Amino acid sequence: MKLNIPRGTFDLLPGQVEKWQYVENKIRDLCRSYHFSEIRTPIFERTELFQRGVGETTDIVEKEMYSFEDRSGRSLTLRPEGTASVVRSFVEKKMYVEPQPTKLYYMGPMFRYERPQSGRYRQFHQFGVEVFGTEEPDVDAEIIDLGYRLYTSLGLSGVKVELNSVGCPDCRPNHREAMVEYLATKKDQLCQDCQSRLNRNPMRILDCKKESCRQATEKAPRMIHYLCSKCAPHFEAVKEYLDELAVPYEVNTRMVRGLDYYTQTAFEFVLEGKGGGSLGGGGRYNGLVQEVGGPDMAGIGFAVGLERIFLALEEQEITLPVQTGVDCFLVTLGSEAKKYGVTLLKKLRESGLSAERDYLDRKLKGQMKAADRIQAAYVAILGDQELQEKKIGVKSLITGEQETIQLDHLVEYIRNGRKS
RNA sequence: GCGGCCAUGGCGAAGUGGUUAACGCACCGGAUUGUGGCUCCGGCAUUCGUGGGUUCGAUUCCCACUGGUCGCCCCA
Numbered sequence: 001m002k003l004n005i006p007r008g009t010f011d012l013l014p015g016q017v018e019k020w021q022y023v024e025n026k027i028r029d030l031c032r033s034y035h036f037s038e039i040r041t042p043i044f045e046r047t048e049l050f051q052r053g054v055g056e057t058t059d060i061v062e063k064e065m066y067s068f069e070d071r072s073g074r075s076l077t078l079r080p081e082g083t084a085s086v087v088r089s090f091v092e093k094k095m096y097v098e099p100q101p102t103k104l105y106y107m108g109p110m111f112r113y114e115r116p117q118s119g120r121y122r123q124f125h126q127f128g129v130e131v132f133g134t135e136e137p138d139v140d141a142e143i144i145d146l147g148y149r150l151y152t153s154l155g156l157s158g159v160k161v162e163l164n165s166v167g168c169p170d171c172r173p174n175h176r177e178a179m180v181e182y183l184a185t186k187k188d189q190l191c192q193d194c195q196s197r198l199n200r201n202p203m204r205i206l207d208c209k210k211e212s213c214r215q216a217t218e219k220a221p222r223m224i225h226y227l228c229s230k231c232a233p234h235f236e237a238v239k240e241y242l243d244e245l246a247v248p249y250e251v252n253t254r255m256v257r258g259l260d261y262y263t264q265t266a267f268e269f270v271l272e273g274k275g276g277g278s279l280g281g282g283g284r285y286n287g288l289v290q291e292v293g294g295p296d297m298a299g300i301g302f303a304v305g306l307e308r309i310f311l312a313l314e315e316q317e318i319t320l321p322v323q324t325g326v327d328c329f330l331v332t333l334g335s336e337a338k339k340y341g342v343t344l345l346k347k348l349r350e351s352g353l354s355a356e357r358d359y360l361d362r363k364l365k366g367q368m369k370a371a372d373r374i375q376a377a378y379v380a381i382l383g384d385q386e387l388q389e390k391k392i393g394v395k396s397l398i399t400g401e402q403e404t405i406q407l408d409h410l411v412e413y414i415r416n417g418r419k420s
Numbered sequence: 421g422c423g424g425c426c427a428u429g430g431c432g433a434a435g436u437g438g439u440u441a442a443c444g445c446a447c448c449g450g451a452u453u454g455u456g457g458c459u460c461c462g463g464c465a466u467u468c469g470u471g472g473g474u475u476c477g478a479u480u481c482c483c484a485c486u487g488g489u490c491g492c493c494c495c496a
Contacts, residue, residue: 064494114495115491118489125496365455366449
């Protein structure tokens, strides 16, 4: 039996992995400029954390978790998202006693048991940020801006922010009541799922993609019209700050994010046009810290899917400026030169240049080909003749020009050539 | 969980009930002495995802399984 990679996972091979590194670096730079610190939490957590943190009624918890028992019978789960773990750490490490706010970001693999398809894997990767300890609406706008800038800085176009407010435990019951009342006479027009949502989470019905449900809810009450005296001005202020930051957004009163913990601001980064998929999303979760055992402290965050970014980059035919090749390929001829060559190569490398050589005992022609194949900027040619005279041939594979220089000038020569 | 499509060398891809299973890319070697990219020449699948069936004969037909892919649900 052939051993193959598990379903829904993928190997990142050379050629592709450089693009990931580029995006990851971009993310780190961006986070540093917004003064976010990285946090790394375990890949797995106790199952209860996600049940409590993400919400029992979510699809994630109901049917997508990678749960298993360890040898002592504890139920553990590969993290399906990042927020729960970060909140757990925030509470467990008592970060709430530090001066607030706390601004954290994370990046890494997440796991959900689903049928893989375009832009969806069982092991996928997210970058996300979380801010604890402030309810100020300008923070909401600022992290939306951060996410938006990630996309634009990569060259993506047509990214749009969809914005909504899902209220808070004070105002949501009023909307819920209105929804139930409004839909009482239309229950038979709703799909199976939505009929059960009528009891569990009527607001989610607004977000159903089925045509019949959309028609039934065409004039259904929208949460933003039921916001309380705290949530309404908060929502208005978020919009104002987004205008101030020139982040293009659109209020979507149907959008209700899939996770149970959101309060007030909910948003999604979507790609306009035929692809149209969701690139990422997030929102405020003012009750979550307490739910996980901490103080009553506000939080807000988002997560974006890295695979979705690469899918969008591909669709828009954007080539990332990744660096390949080496600065110098050392060609040696003869046993004396080969022996001396290892030291020369080491010198090049110690000076910070990237350098390569032939390991297959190829002839001159083969070595030249190898140098060309790996896109070496220069080839340094060392034969026994050169070695005797303490000289070395240097050829630029870009211009094709070649000259002979003093052997101990090689590092400097390559370094100068690299700058130009 | 449900549905569509697909499965030929490292990759892409043609093909037929019985042929030495095309071709392109990549790779390796060569085109006289120590110089890459271009060109030319040569090499590179006893085998067509796995198992069964139909047949004188199957890579080609049928079934099952496995895998991939796309979609539904939901989301990143």
